[in-house]
Each structure stands twice: as structure tokens, then as C-alpha cells.
Amino acid sequence: MQRQMVMVGFLQAQNCTNLVSSWRHPESRTDTWSPEYYADLGRVLEAGKFQVAFFDDRLAMPDRYGNDHRHTVEHGIRCVKMDPVTVMMVMGMATKRLGLGSTRSTTYYEPFDVARTFATIDLMTNGRAAWNVVTSMNDGEALNMGKDVHPEHDSRYDRADEFMEVVMGHWTSWDDDAIVQNKETGLFAHGDKVRRIDHKGKFFQSRGPFTVPRSKQGHPVVIQAGQSGRGKQFAARWGELLFVGSPPTLELGRKNYKEIKEAVAAQGRNPDHCIIAPSAYIICAETKMEAEDKAALTERLTTEIDALSLLSEAMNFDFASKGMDEPFTDDELDHISGTQSMRDRVLASSGIKNPTPREFVKYSHRARPNKPFIGGAKEVADGLEEWFSTGICDGFVVAATHVPGTYTEFVKYVIPELQRRGLYHKDYRGETLRENLGLPIPRIGA
Numbered sequence: 001m002q003r004q005m006v007m008v009g010f011l012q013a014q015n016c017t018n019l020v021s022s023w024r025h026p027e028s029r030t031d032t033w034s035p036e037y038y039a040d041l042g043r044v045l046e047a048g049k050f051q052v053a054f055f056d057d058r059l060a061m062p063d064r065y066g067n068d069h070r071h072t073v074e075h076g077i078r079c080v081k082m083d084p085v086t087v088m089m090v091m092g093m094a095t096k097r098l099g100l101g102s103t104r105s106t107t108y109y110e111p112f113d114v115a116r117t118f119a120t121i122d123l124m125t126n127g128r129a130a131w132n133v134v135t136s137m138n139d140g141e142a143l144n145m146g147k148d149v150h151p152e153h154d155s156r157y158d159r160a161d162e163f164m165e166v167v168m169g170h171w172t173s174w175d176d177d178a179i180v181q182n183k184e185t186g187l188f189a190h191g192d193k194v195r196r197i198d199h200k201g202k203f204f205q206s207r208g209p210f211t212v213p214r215s216k217q218g219h220p221v222v223i224q225a226g227q228s229g230r231g232k233q234f235a236a237r238w239g240e241l242l243f244v245g246s247p248p249t250l251e252l253g254r255k256n257y258k259e260i261k262e263a264v265a266a267q268g269r270n271p272d273h274c275i276i277a278p279s280a281y282i283i284c285a286e287t288k289m290e291a292e293d294k295a296a297l298t299e300r301l302t303t304e305i306d307a308l309s310l311l312s313e314a315m316n317f318d319f320a321s322k323g324m325d326e327p328f329t330d331d332e333l334d335h336i337s338g339t340q341s342m343r344d345r346v347l348a349s350s351g352i353k354n355p356t357p358r359e360f361v362k363y364s365h366r367a368r369p370n371k372p373f374i375g376g377a378k379e380v381a382d383g384l385e386e387w388f389s390t391g392i393c394d395g396f397v398v399a400a401t402h403v404p405g406t407y408t409e410f411v412k413y414v415i416p417e418l419q420r421r422g423l424y425h426k427d428y429r430g431e432t433l434r435e436n437l438g439l440p441i442p443r444i445g446a
């Protein structure tokens with residue numbers, strides 16, 4: 001069978017899309033905190049046979065800039081952030097086949113809690129759940145979740161590794177054939193087919209036994225998006241659906257894809273059971289010219305304050321503490337405790353050793369769509385096909401300039417063209433997310 005693309009909707013349970021300016025877009029819906037919004041959006045994605053609707057998350061509004069939230073609220077910079085797991089369930093109830101992924105942080109939750117939440121979602125959606133494992137980003141999240149500062153970058157991944165050991169322990173502690181439910185004999189489940197994990201480690205203790213049986217797909221699909229050296233190592237060990245940033249060049253995209261697949265194999269895993277999907281903005285319309293007009297409108301809606309605020313948030317550094325043209329010192333660059341890959345990307349793409357805030361805004365593409373695919377069906381499909389067919393990715397995390405517009409237009413114009421080329425499925429293969437992603441069911445005991 002011809003290899004086919006995986007499509008993931010890059011969604012937010014917030015007042016804007018990943019692109020802050022989206023709330024100002026004339027065609028954006030203004031009821032982003034209503035259940036109808038998410039139910040309608042789920043139906044659009046399912047009509048387009050998207051395999052996954054994915055909700056990102058952060059546990060604070062981006063108030064790192066100037067250590068003040070007033071600008072965040074005034075400019076609508078992701079200041080509404082609902083619990084994505086709850087919102088995702090609204091979408092789950094409005095759909096039948098669409099996979100449902102949501103983010104939970106290993107830095108600020110307990111593994112038993114996360115294991116139970118996602119195992120429950122997996123049962124309540126008939127095996128369509130996925131968990132995006134993140135280690136979180138900044139002090140705002142720490143301050144909301146009972147800590148003073150966000151822990152150091154690599155140590156977060158050490159904790160995350162142990163977190164996963166506990167979660168996987170719980171998710172594999174009921175055998176698939178544990179439940180008998182025999183009303184005559186009175187046996188509900190085999191006592192020896194449900195085990196404790198008795199975990200006592202450096203960061204966590206969790207005894208078990210776990211309290212949720214396994215779903216049709218075994219356990220939720222694990223999503224991960226580590227981009228640093230340590231993050232990629234973690235992703236290669238645990239991730240089944242791996243998100244990557246938009247590559248700076250196609251060559252680097254190919255190199256990254258190859259390295260990730262090799263890292264997955266080095267962990268003793270089958271690289272085919274690991275799907276790599278970069279985030280990609282799509283601006284499409286009936287004609288190329290119309291799409292270009294739309295892209296120009298999006299460009300006009302972006303502002304510098306959005307970018308500075310999001311840079312401060314992601315890198316966990318207050319950009320207001322520097323003049324716009326004042327270069328970062330070596331020491332400041334060395335001690336970025338947030339997203340180091342963003343720093344590295346700016347250094348690499350600008351060729352500047354000590355960039356200024358203005359240069360960070362320019363080269364990071366924060367608050368602007370990063371190299372969007374723009375055009376009618378043909379141009380966008382050509383672009384996606386090139387990435388997919390030349391070793392850059394297995395699918396796309398489709399980011400929106402406005403909602404529902406980006407998705408309704410993508411489903412209307414681009415999806416049929418990809419289907420015509422045989423690059424995208426015409427219907428869901430099965431009921432569970434694993435079936436629809438071509439991932440095996442992790443079997444236990446039976």
C-alpha cells in the first residue's frame with residue numbers, strides 16, 4: 001500500500017490559535033470558550049479525516065515579559081487557557097473516529113494522576129486518546145503549580161523519564177484478558193492478572209495497582225516534541241508520534257528526520273512505529289492569488305509585542321529587561337532555562353553570535369507563521385508532497401491562522417487533491433487511533 005500522510009490539527013483551548021494575532025482575524029470565531037466551537041471544529045477535522053486533533057497547553061499566561069500580565073490580557077496573548085483535557089472531551093463527544101491528543105506536563109503533575117486521566121479518556125473515546133508529554137517551559141508555570149522556579153532543562157527530562165516508567169508501569173499492569181465478569185461464578189477479574197508496580201525512585205513513589213483497565217488500543221498513543229539533545233533522546237525512547245518544528249531548510253529537515261529515526265532504532269524500537277510530523281501553517285484558498293491576499297492580511301495582523309511576549313515565555317527570559325538593540329551577553333545565552341532550541345535556531349539562522357531582542361523577533365518567527373505553505377490546492381499539495389516524499393516527515397501538524405477558516409479551507413481545497421494523488425487516506429482505517437496511525441497495539445499478558 002502507498003505510504004500516506006498523517007494529519008494532526010494543532011489546536012489550543014484558548015482565545016487564539018498558536019498564532020496570537022488570529023483572534024483579530026476578521027473571520028475568526030469569537031466563541032472560543034464555548035462547547036459549540038470545539039464540537040464544530042471536531043466535525044470539520046473529522047470530515048477531512050484528520051487522524052488527530054491535538055491540544056497544546058501551558059500552565060500560565062505568557063506574563064514573563066516585564067513580569068506583568070497587563071499586556072498579555074490587553075493584547076489577547078493566549079491569556080485564556082482552559083484545561084485542554086476537558087475541552088478535548090467535548091470534541092471527543094462530537095466525533096467518532098478523530099484521534100484526541102492533549103498535553104500534560106511531567107514537571108507539574110503526578111504520574112498516577114496522568115496515567116489515570118488518559119487511560120480513562122482512552123476508554124471514554126473507544127481508544128482514540130493520545131498524550132503529549134511535555135516538561136513545561138517557564139517560571140510562570142512553576143509559580144502557578146506550587147514551585148518558585150522552573151527546574152533546570154535536562155533535569156526535567158530525567159524526571160520525565162522516571163515519570164514515563166511509572167505511567168507505563170500502570171498502563172501495563174492489567175493483562176488484556178484480566179476481566180472475566182462472570183455473573184454465575186462471581187469472578188469479576190483474575191487477581192493475578194492485575195499487578196502493583198511498587199515504584200520507589202528518585203522523583204516518584206507509586207504503588208498501584210492501577211485502577212483503570214486497558215482500552216481497545218492498549219494504552220494512549222504517546223506524543224512528544226523534544227528538540228534539544230536531551231529532549232530528542234527522551235522522544236526517541238518514548239514517543240510514538242513526534243512533533244518537530246518547521247525545519248530551517250529542507251536539507252536540515254531531512255537530516256533531522258534521519259537522525260530521529262536512527263535514535264529510535266538505537267533504543268531498540270522499530271522506527272516505522274514512530275511518526276514524525278513538523279508543525280506547518282497552511283494558508284490556502286481557491287486560487288493562489290486569493291491565498292496570497294490572505295497571507296498578506298495575516299502578516300498585517302502581527303505585532304512586535306506579541307513576539308516579545310512569546311519569546312519571553314518560551315525562553316523563560318524577560319525580553320523587557322533589555323533594550324531592543326542591546327545584544328544578549330554570552331552568559332545570558334548560556335543560561336537560557338526555557339526552550340534552548342529556539343535560542344539555537346536563532347543563532348544558526350541569523351549567523352549572529354549575540355543577537356538583540358529585535359533580531360530574536362526577526363529570526364525566531366515567534367508570533368508570525370513560520371514559512372507557511374501558501375496557495376491553491378495544487379501549490380499547497382505540491383509543497384506537502386515534497387516534504388513527505390523526500391524524507392522530511394510522515395505527516396503534518398497543521399497550524400491555523402484563524403479558526404475554523406484554516407481547517408475548513410484546507411479540508412475543502414487541499415485534502416481532495418492529496419487524496420487524488422493517493423497521498424492521503426480517503427477514510428479512517430479503523431476505530432482506534434493506533435489503527436488509524438498504523439501503530440501496533442501494545443499487548444500484555446493475553
Ligand SMILES: Cc1cc2nc3c(=O)[nH]c(=O)nc-3n(C[C@H](O)[C@H](O)[C@H](O)COP(=O)(O)O)c2cc1C
Pocket residue numbers: 055056057058103132133134135136137224225226227228229230231232243244245278279338339340341397
Ligand atoms: C508541534 C509542537 C507542539 C508543542 N506543544 C507543547 C505544549 O503543548 N506544551 C509545552 O509546554 N511544550 C510544547 N512543545 C514544546 C516541546 O515539548 C519542547 O519543549 C520544545 O520543542 C523544546 O524542546 P526541548 O524541551 O528538548 O528543549 C511543542 C513543540 C512542538 C514542535
